[in-house]
Amino acid sequence: MLFNSFDFFVFFPVVTILFFLLPHKFRWFLLLAASCYFYMYFIPAYILILFFTIIIDYFAGIYLEDTLDAKRKKFYLTCSIIANVGVLAVFKYYNFFLDNINETSTFFSGHPTALRYLGIALPIGLSFHTFQAMSYTFEVYYGRQKAERHFGIYALYVMFYPQLVAGPIERPQNVIHQFYEKKYFDYSRVAEGLQMMLWGFFKKVVIADNLSVMVNQAYDDPSQQSGMTLLLASYFFAIQIYCDFSGYSDIAIGAARVMGFNLMENFRTPYVSKSISEFWSRWHISLSTWFRDYLYIPLGGNRVSKSRWIMNLLIVFMVSGIWHGANWTYVIWGALHGLYLVFAIFKNQWLDRLGLSQKLESSKLVSIVNVVLTFHLALFAWIFFRATSVADAFTVIREIAHTHLSFNELKNSFLVFAKNPGNLGRLWFFIGILLVFLWSDPKMDKIAKRRIVIPYPFLKYSLYSLILASIILFGFFGEVQFIYFQF
Amino acid sequence: MKKFLSRCFLFLLTTLSVYLNAFAVLFFIKIGGIPLVYRATQGNFLKGGGTYIKTHNFNIHEKYDVIIIGSSHAYRGYDPRIFKEYGYNAYNLGTSDQKPMCSYFLIKNYINSNNCKLVIFDLYDRIFSQSNIESMSDMIQNIPSDKAALQLSLASKDVRAINMFTLRMFNKLSDPINPDTLGYIKGFLPTEKLLELPPKRRLYTYETNDEAIKYLDKTLSYLKKEGVKVVMTEHSLPSVAPAPGHDDFRKDVYQVLNKYNVLWFDYTTDSSMTDVQYFADESHLNVKGVYKYNHRLINDLIKANILQPATNQASFVYKDKE
Numbered sequence: 141m142l143f144n145s146f147d148f149f150v151f152f153p154v155v156t157i158l159f160f161l162l163p164h165k166f167r168w169f170l171l172l173a174a175s176c177y178f179y180m181y182f183i184p185a186y187i188l189i190l191f192f193t194i195i196i197d198y199f200a201g202i203y204l205e206d207t208l209d210a211k212r213k214k215f216y217l218t219c220s221i222i223a224n225v226g227v228l229a230v231f232k233y234y235n236f237f238l239d240n241i242n243e244t245s246t247f248f249s250g251h252p253t254a255l256r257y258l259g260i261a262l263p264i265g266l267s268f269h270t271f272q273a274m275s276y277t278f279e280v281y282y283g284r285q286k287a288e289r290h291f292g293i294y295a296l297y298v299m300f301y302p303q304l305v306a307g308p309i310e311r312p313q314n315v316i317h318q319f320y321e322k323k324y325f326d327y328s329r330v331a332e333g334l335q336m337m338l339w340g341f342f343k344k345v346v347i348a349d350n351l352s353v354m355v356n357q358a359y360d361d362p363s364q365q366s367g368m369t370l371l372l373a374s375y376f377f378a379i380q381i382y383c384d385f386s387g388y389s390d391i392a393i394g395a396a397r398v399m400g401f402n403l404m405e406n407f408r409t410p411y412v413s414k415s416i417s418e419f420w421s422r423w424h425i426s427l428s429t430w431f432r433d434y435l436y437i438p439l440g441g442n443r444v445s446k447s448r449w450i451m452n453l454l455i456v457f458m459v460s461g462i463w464h465g466a467n468w469t470y471v472i473w474g475a476l477h478g479l480y481l482v483f484a485i486f487k488n489q490w491l492d493r494l495g496l497s498q499k500l501e502s503s504k505l506v507s508i509v510n511v512v513l514t515f516h517l518a519l520f521a522w523i524f525f526r527a528t529s530v531a532d533a534f535t536v537i538r539e540i541a542h543t544h545l546s547f548n549e550l551k552n553s554f555l556v557f558a559k560n561p562g563n564l565g566r567l568w569f570f571i572g573i574l575l576v577f578l579w580s581d582p583k584m585d586k587i588a589k590r591r592i593v594i595p596y597p598f599l600k601y602s603l604y605s606l607i608l609a610s611i612i613l614f615g616f617f618g619e620v621q622f623i624y625f626q627f
Numbered sequence: 628m629k630k631f632l633s634r635c636f637l638f639l640l641t642t643l644s645v646y647l648n649a650f651a652v653l654f655f656i657k658i659g660g661i662p663l664v665y666r667a668t669q670g671n672f673l674k675g676g677g678t679y680i681k682t683h684n685f686n687i688h689e690k691y692d693v694i695i696i697g698s699s700h701a702y703r704g705y706d707p708r709i710f711k712e713y714g715y716n717a718y719n720l721g722t723s724d725q726k727p728m729c730s731y732f733l734i735k736n737y738i739n740s741n742n743c744k745l746v747i748f749d750l751y752d753r754i755f756s757q758s759n760i761e762s763m764s765d766m767i768q769n770i771p772s773d774k775a776a777l778q779l780s781l782a783s784k785d786v787r788a789i790n791m792f793t794l795r796m797f798n799k800l801s802d803p804i805n806p807d808t809l810g811y812i813k814g815f816l817p818t819e820k821l822l823e824l825p826p827k828r829r830l831y832t833y834e835t836n837d838e839a840i841k842y843l844d845k846t847l848s849y850l851k852k853e854g855v856k857v858v859m860t861e862h863s864l865p866s867v868a869p870a871p872g873h874d875d876f877r878k879d880v881y882q883v884l885n886k887y888n889v890l891w892f893d894y895t896t897d898s899s900m901t902d903v904q905y906f907a908d909e910s911h912l913n914v915k916g917v918y919k920y921n922h923r924l925i926n927d928l929i930k931a932n933i934l935q936p937a938t939n940q941a942s943f944v945y946k947d948k949e
Contacts, residue, residue: 325628325631331631601638605646606645608646610649611786613790
């Protein structure tokens with residue numbers, strides 16, 4: 141079920157009301173049933189995949205806790221990892237691997253292999269719930285989490301509908317105990333959750349989905365577009381993906397909060413980061429901390445030789461890239477971020493040697509330059525993330541490199557986005573809304589997360605009414621999925 | 628809880644007020660003579676045009692032998708004057724891109740056992756496979772009944788349809804912007820054009836649309852309850868531009884038709900009518916095609932005992948007679 145669908149508009153209040161009406165001991169069952177229904181809205185049969193990993197990890201957790209033998213523990217952990225990664229390998233990566241094998245085979249022998257492609261659709265949010273399930277077995281293995289003996293509660297941990305298909309990728313320590321806690325209807329908490337959801341919806345349907353039309357238009361066939369059109373589309377995509385994914389996270393966190401559950405923060409205005417490492421502490425926080433805890437640190441992190449440290453960074457970011465999708469474009473996207481971080485290591489060492497680090501850190505001008513630079517580094521990597529192929533990504537870069545910066549070019553690009561001059565008014569109107577959004581987003585993010593409190597109720601009502609009215613008036617209500625659903 | 632509900636009510640009231648004020652601002656500010664709301668929001672239709680004319684000219688109290696329902700295939704493909712030749716009083720209520728949901732609300736609000744004997748429901752695969760918004764917006768803006776427009780906008784479960792209904796209310800006092808009265812003959816729009824070769828490629832692929840099937844079912848159920856006869860029709864398509872996925876479409880539609888024992892007169896691939904000379908474009912008949920097709924259809928309906936031979940045949944002679 142999509143958050144931005146009429147069905148969710150009915151589903152959410154029904155489930156929430158039932159949740160508060162039911163006695164505490166039945167609530168886990170309601171949430172589990174609702175989560176199954178939510179997931180089965182896409183392709184019902186795929187729930188079996190979810191059940192398969194849930195059963196494996198449930199028992200793996202119990203065996204991991206019950207055994208004291210380190211070798212056996214490793215064996216159980218390996219079984220769990222193989223099951224989870226195996227599901228990903230079959231459903232997400234098999235065709236990609238086969239593509240590459242066939243290309244290699246064609247290169248060397250002149251013909252592809254006889255292996256057949258799988259004609260199946262990718263289960264929605266597969267990478268998310270698989271990683272969430274894996275975080276449970278890792279935590280039990282490291283002894284930081286007790287194995288969950290209640291099968292229903294464990295299944296709910298993996299399937300909790302607000303974060304089932306696109307995160308945040310939770311940790312068992314943060315969530316499981318919350319299912320045992322009795323939740324009461326608390327006005328201010330419910331209002332907070334709803335306000336957060338509303339802001340998420342605004343980002344999704346007003347900003348991201350309206351931008352998606354223009355981005356798709358440019359990126360669907362980049363060879364037919366001018367450099368200026370592609371440049372604008374790339375800027376638009378950077379905003380689109382932020383609004384799309386952070387919007388989803390806000391809705392998920394808000395929906396859980398209404399029922400009294402606290403999910404981890406997933407975004408913290410990433411485009412104001414002064415460095416790429418800061419960007420990753422603000423962008424998709426639940427995934428970057430997952431990779432930090434379960435891949436980067438086990439690999440040795442930065443407490444190893446410099447060359448090994450660099451290798452660790454590159455591995456983590458390339459795996460992060462392939463986590464996003466079975467395409468070389470994602471691998472390159474991840475590798476670019478890895479390279480940015482490697483470059484930052486050398487840069488920081490060089491500045492330290494010159495004794496400039498502290499001086500530069502305190503300079504406001506340098507901060508601004510760093511924010512702009514970091515944003516553009518992320519933007520460059522987004523080109524690979526959005527392009528449908530590596531060749532397309534290079535076409536986009538080549539065309540952008542040959543852009544003539546002129547008013548006429550800009551005008552022509554807006555005409556391309558508008559499709560016909562009659563739509564230009566709507567486009568300018570939308571650009572106005574976009575500029576207001578970009579200006580207000582850091583403040584609104586803090587308001588939605590209660591870091592700033594609006595003192596006057598009238599002001600608060602007006603603000604959220606304006607957001608809701610804007611969603612109704614300017615929202616894009618064609619069929620647009622969340623970008624991260626495909627991962 | 629009480630506090631929460633009262634605050635929700637207050638919030639919704641504030642939102643309604645903000646929404647209506649914003650709408651009013653966008654409606655009353657005009658650029659190039661057109662309210663800004665058309666330029667600033669999505670999916671809005673002007674008040675006026677073919678749907679406005681044909682639905683306003685339709686007399687709900689008149690007794691019709693045949694009413695034609697459907698999309699542009701319908702309003703360009705069924706000429707009430709040819710039906711008149713056989714003595715049948717017909718009216719064409721086909722509207723642009725009319726989807727089964729729109730057809731349902733149109734039929735439910737305008738057709739009953741007192742004003743219609745037979746509904747000819749023209750179907751083709753594309754109206755089952757695309758978004759509803761175009762036909763919905765057109766109808767919400769232009770049909771005479773507020774009730775039907777409200778029903779349609781609520782049933783659509785689409786926020787754009789709610790905006791469209793608000794726009795309809797704002798438009799109450801204004802005249803149709805684009806009357807476009809020319810050419811419609813009892814809802815039928817004739818065209819003399821000839822299909823340009825080579826034909827354009829069809830870019831859509833047919834996919835089962837549960838909502839369309841649901842509304843087709845509801846339509847047939849309503850007509851059965853009203854005692855109004857109904858047949859499905861689909862006119863021929865040019866041999867150079869065949870409909871892909873037509874077999875899947877037939878399978879889906881027959882599931883519903885069989886339930887109500889409704890016949891489907893499907894001429895999609897009828898070789899006597901697929902020559903390019905009968906078409907204005909890849910999907911629509913021209914006057915020559917309409918003439919041939921309508922005579923054929925009427926005769927087939929008479930043969931199937933769905934239309935009774937009329938005694939008072941008119942002496943109308945079609946100018947483009949073959």
